[in-house]
Amino acid sequence: SSNFSVNISILIVAVVIFLLVLHHNFLGLSDFLKRELSDSNPLGLQPVDFIPAAPQRLTEERNDDDKEISVVIAASDERLGGAIAAMNSIYHHTRANVVFHIVTLNDTVDHLRLWLSNTALKNVRYRILDFDPRVLEGKVQVDPQKADTFKPLTFVRFYLPSLVPHAEKAIYVDDDVIVQDDILELYNTPLKPGHAAAFSDDCDSTTNKVAVRGAGNQYNYIGFLDYKKETIRKLAMKANTCSFNPGVFVANLTEWKLQNITKQLEKWMALNVVEELYSRTLAGSITTPPLLIVFYKQHSSIDPMWNVRHLGSSAGKRYSPQFVKAAKLLHWNGHFKPWGRTASYAEVWEKWYIPDPTGKFNLIRRHSEAYEAK
Numbered sequence: 143s144s145n146f147s148v149n150i151s152i153l154i155v156a157v158v159i160f161l162l163v164l165h166h167n168f169l170g171l172s173d174f175l176k177r178e179l180s181d182s183n184p185l186g187l188q189p190v191d192f193i194p195a196a197p198q199r200l201t202e203e204r205n206d207d208d209k210e211i212s213v214v215i216a217a218s219d220e221r222l223g224g225a226i227a228a229m230n231s232i233y234h235h236t237r238a239n240v241v242f243h244i245v246t247l248n249d250t251v252d253h254l255r256l257w258l259s260n261t262a263l264k265n266v267r268y269r270i271l272d273f274d275p276r277v278l279e280g281k282v283q284v285d286p287q288k289a290d291t292f293k294p295l296t297f298v299r300f301y302l303p304s305l306v307p308h309a310e311k312a313i314y315v316d317d318d319v320i321v322q323d324d325i326l327e328l329y330n331t332p333l334k335p336g337h338a339a340a341f342s343d344d345c346d347s348t349t350n351k352v353a354v355r356g357a358g359n360q361y362n363y364i365g366f367l368d369y370k371k372e373t374i375r376k377l378a379m380k381a382n383t384c385s386f387n388p389g390v391f392v393a394n395l396t397e398w399k400l401q402n403i404t405k406q407l408e409k410w411m412a413l414n415v416v417e418e419l420y421s422r423t424l425a426g427s428i429t430t431p432p433l434l435i436v437f438y439k440q441h442s443s444i445d446p447m448w449n450v451r452h453l454g455s456s457a458g459k460r461y462s463p464q465f466v467k468a469a470k471l472l473h474w475n476g477h478f479k480p481w482g483r484t485a486s487y488a489e490v491w492e493k494w495y496i497p498d499p500t501g502k503f504n505l506i507r508r509h510s511e512a513y514e515a516k
Contacts, residue, residue, distance in 0.1 A: 211236075211329050212312040214243045214305055216273075216295040219250045223481050223495060223503040224317035226257055231321045231494040233266050238326040242268040243305050243312075245298045247275070253500060260499045271305055273298060281411035282428065296429045299388060300407045303395050310396050315471075316389040318454060318479055320491055323470035331392045333442045338397040340442035341386035342449035361385055363438075366431045368421050373413065379438050386441065388433050389475055390449040407432045451475050457484040466490065481507050 213232060217225035229242055246254055251270055258266065275294035284292045298305070299314045306312050313329055315321075331340050344361035364381040367374050398404070410432035414420055420431045450469035452460060454476030466472065466487055474480050480491030481503075498504050 208239050210309070211238050211240045211326065212243055212306045212309040213240055213325065214245065214298065214302060214312055214314045215317060216298040217244050217246045217250060217254055217317060218293065218295050219247070219253065220506055221317050221479075221481075222250065222254060222257065223498060223507065224479065225254075226261075226263070226498075227480075227491055227495040228315060228317055228319050228321070229266060229268075230263060230496055231319075232315075232325050233263065234494070235321055236324045236326055238324065238329070240267065240325060242266060243271055244268055245271045245273050245295065245305060247295065248272050253502065256500060257496070257498060261496045263496065277301070278411075281408055281415065283415050299391075299429065300404055300432070302393050303399050303404065306395065310394070312393050312395055314388075314391050314393065316473065316475070318474040319390065320472045320480075320494055321470070322467075322472065327470070328390075328392060328444065328448050331442070331444050331448075333392065333394050333397075336397065337440060337442045338394050338401055338403050339437060340392045340444045341388060341437070342390065342444050342446050342451075343384050343386045345384035363434060364421070366421050366427070366434055368419055371417060371419050373417055374419055377435065377438070379435070383438070385430070385434055386437070387449055387451055387473075387475070388430055389451065389473055390444070390471060392444060403436060406436045410435050445470070447471070449473055453487060454478040454480070454485055457486065459486040461487075 213229075215225050215228060225244065229244075232240060232242075244254065251272065254270060258264065258268065273295060278294055278297055282292070282297070302312055302314065311329065313325065333340050362381065362385055363379055363383045366385060367379075369375060369381050410419070414428075414431070420428065447468070447470045449471055450461070450466075451473035452475060453472055454474035455478070456476070457478050461469075472487070472490065474485055474491070478485040480488040481495070482488075485491070
């Protein structure tokens with residue numbers, strides 16, 4: 143009888159294991175269905191593309207840690223070449239499993255897909271997401287005289303969890319950057335507990351140590367927020383607090399969702415429409431102030447070499463060639479973009495640019511060069 147009871151026990155264990163496996167598979171299936179459904183999410187961000195399978199040679203070289211690294215980049219039509227060069231530089235410097243989430247407006251999708259599929263980037267893994275500018279209604283003041291200068295895609299960084307709903311972490315980069323090292327290193331930036339993002343601070347960054355002095359209020363909170371307004375004063379944020387640059391950052395999306403960061407940012411956008419809380423001296427940066435408020439003393443830091451910026455703030459060279467070579471990420475923020483002729487170190491950018499197979503962007507570049515030459 144002891145044999146019989148052993149057999150019964152084995153049978154029971156087998157049945158339990160079978161049921162557990164069944165349950166797990168059902169969970170997986172329902173999870174999959176949920177994912178399929180949630181992809182058409184309320185933001186009106188429709189994924190309009192597939193992710194090509196990873197090319198064979200990359201799959202073989204990969205290590206066990208095959209974690210998907212989500213990189214979010216906005217791609218507007220008149221700057222599409224910037225996004226292309228940025229992606230090319232990231233792709234070439236990593237063996238990690240990078241998936242680009244390229245956020246664009248409806249009329250750019252075909253142009254972008256053509257550029258990706260007909261060039262050296264055809265093996266890149268990506269999703270194209272269509273951004274619906276209606277989410278910004280009532281949150282941004284659009285001057286009817288300057289309606290064409292309003293760029294909805296600059297607000298993409300506020301909506302990261304809706305863009306990459308299943309990632310725990312994501313990297314956001316502007317389209318005017320070139321990456322010269324493995325993006326995995328940036329992805330692995332340690333974030334302190336309770337921090338939803340890591341930025342590069344302005345006043346203690348390498349960029350400023352090497353850069354020109356005397357930029358005044360450009361690097362602290364008073365340069366971005368109007369301290370004459372009571373709403374700002376009530377926040378009790380020190381005016382000389384060092385600002386940070388939101389053109390490159392790492393986000394902990396679990397924490398972002400927990401703290402409702404998107405809702406908080408939208409609140410400060412809407413309040414600004416009514417109360418004009420941002421500083422007037424700013425060169426039109428309307429995305430930085432809400433981030434400065436929401437992340438005041440509540441963000442981690444990325445290595446300053448991962449956002450060497452101000453390459454576009456004047457036509458002159460502000461860094462030595464050695465320093466530019468050592469930078470892990472170069473950022474042409476400012477008016478002088480590397481796809482125009484007068485930017486400093488445009489030749490570094492040129493190395494990663496892939497000509498537009500439709501010729502459209504190449505024409506835009508020629509126009510801007512002719513304009514700058516005047």
